[in-house]
Amino acid sequence: MSGITNLDVLLATMEPALVEGGxxxxxxxxxxxxxxxxxxxxxxxxxxxxxxxxxxxxxxxxxxxxxPMRMITLTVHSSLEAVGLTAAFATALTVDGISANVVAGYHHDHIFVPERDAERALETLRALSRAAREKGEA
Structure with a gap:
């Protein structure tokens, strides 16, 4: 199976990207x-x-x-066997009151959020990634 399985690496390198369009x-x-x-x-x-x-x-x-929903793609190549990635970003979005529907592709995870929450969700995911990077630097 291809892709990254280490949760710390996945979170630190996931680089969420908001896809154009609804x-x-x-x-x-x-x-x-x-x-x-x-x-x-x-x-x-x-x-x-x-x-x-x-x-x-x-x-x-x-x-x-x-x-209408917006799609946020986590640009890290996550393994379909990775443990904890979905739980980590779902928890972060839940804390901020953002609904999320996840589709896992072979290479990436794609998160569909209500259109009105897209920018807030993107910032929540970026903050999650920043926190993981800072934890790795400590």
Missing amino acids: FVYASVPAGELAAHLSRGPIGLFREEEGITLILPADAADGLAASS
Whole structure:
């Protein structure tokens, strides 16, 4: 398995980056997935009730969708077997009252937060990373 597993290193080097644009979560029946792929989803997940799509907000016309969200990518190459990274940033965001929905990709973790909280979430994550770097320097 590729990627970093050491939690201290992950936190110190995660460099959160706010991705341009807004995104929404929407659900479509499994049999209709092909018809919606042209909307450019950046993620999908099969559930019993249908296919959840994560797509640009402006591509969701006509679909029942979540409120607009922003995506923050942790630019460190985290291992899918790393222990504690999700708990650490979820705890930091919780303390600041920020909802977070996490998607783990092969290379990075992507955190979807309500659009209104995006800048605050970015600063919370940067502070978490700074604290980890300072701890490592002590």
